[in-house]
Amino acid sequence: RTVYVNGDYVAERDATVSIFDRGFMLADGVYEVSSVLDGKLIDFPGHMGRLKRSAAALEIALPWDEETLLAIHRELIRRNALDEGMVYLQLTRGSAGDRDFHYPDADTQPTLVLFTQAKPLVDARSGREGIRVATQPDWRWARRDIKTVQLLYPAMAKMAAKAAGADDAWLVEDGMVTEGASNNVWMLTHDATLVTRELSSAILPGITRAAVMTLAEALSLQLEERAFSVEEAQQARECFVTSASSFVTPVIAIDGVSVGDGHPGEVAQRLRAAYIEVSRRRAL
Numbered sequence: 001r002t003v004y005v006n007g008d009y010v011a012e013r014d015a016t017v018s019i020f021d022r023g024f025m026l027a028d029g030v031y032e033v034s035s036v037l038d039g040k041l042i043d044f045p046g047h048m049g050r051l052k053r054s055a056a057a058l059e060i061a062l063p064w065d066e067e068t069l070l071a072i073h074r075e076l077i078r079r080n081a082l083d084e085g086m087v088y089l090q091l092t093r094g095s096a097g098d099r100d101f102h103y104p105d106a107d108t109q110p111t112l113v114l115f116t117q118a119k120p121l122v123d124a125r126s127g128r129e130g131i132r133v134a135t136q137p138d139w140r141w142a143r144r145d146i147k148t149v150q151l152l153y154p155a156m157a158k159m160a161a162k163a164a165g166a167d168d169a170w171l172v173e174d175g176m177v178t179e180g181a182s183n184n185v186w187m188l189t190h191d192a193t194l195v196t197r198e199l200s201s202a203i204l205p206g207i208t209r210a211a212v213m214t215l216a217e218a219l220s221l222q223l224e225e226r227a228f229s230v231e232e233a234q235q236a237r238e239c240f241v242t243s244a245s246s247f248v249t250p251v252i253a254i255d256g257v258s259v260g261d262g263h264p265g266e267v268a269q270r271l272r273a274a275y276i277e278v279s280r281r282r283a284l
């Protein structure tokens, strides 16, 4: 596999980053994951727009414009002959050498790393059959709107969910679901209203969430942005999650309680198909 490191396309085993890199030492970095269908990028401007916002929020330099970043993504897809999967991009503050809590001088070069990962996305089993989730307390930091590489707690929550026999974790704070460990959460009420939590520092502004909101409007579905409890979701007609790598994925059980009839919901399936179709058409 060919990866990208600070301007170079190199074999995976030849890629190096300093052990003093603040991404490694302090999780001082941000990332994006863009999915690839037919060798083309899905929702690319959205992901690069959020990368810009994340970097700005942390005052990490991003000395590449969107066009350059698109060219790097495309070159990596080409070199790896990637047809379906993801491109992972990570931007860290770099390092001035030595470990120091304080940010180094502004002229310190950030570290930019990209790699591809082949994976069936459209024909994923989770998309066809749905997933079971287990709830976990949301013990992450308070700026979840920034897509940082501090993913230890989401990893712990996913491990706990797996130990509980579920496929993924839903995070809960003050009795309300914030989001999934790596996706945004949705439910469909019995009066056919789609509900997803409103944007704030409590959740990541999902690019797929935004795209699905637009699709829902086009399909004349009622939409409401608000928080909901675990109990409300368990009693809902349908639940699903959205993310770049899972598109729209039905949730069929929450903490062992079946959602609806325990099968992927009709609206979730319709939105998944519509998202894939529209994304394919707009891919770059």
Ligand code: PLP
Pocket (backbone or CB within 6 Å): 033, 179, 180, 181, 182, 183, 184, 203, 204, 205, 206, 207, 208, 209, 242, 243, 244, 245
């Ligand atoms: N929320 C969290 C915590 C995530 O990690 C992700 C994506 O990885 C999402 C939501 C979904 O965001 P997107 O649709 O941009 O992939």
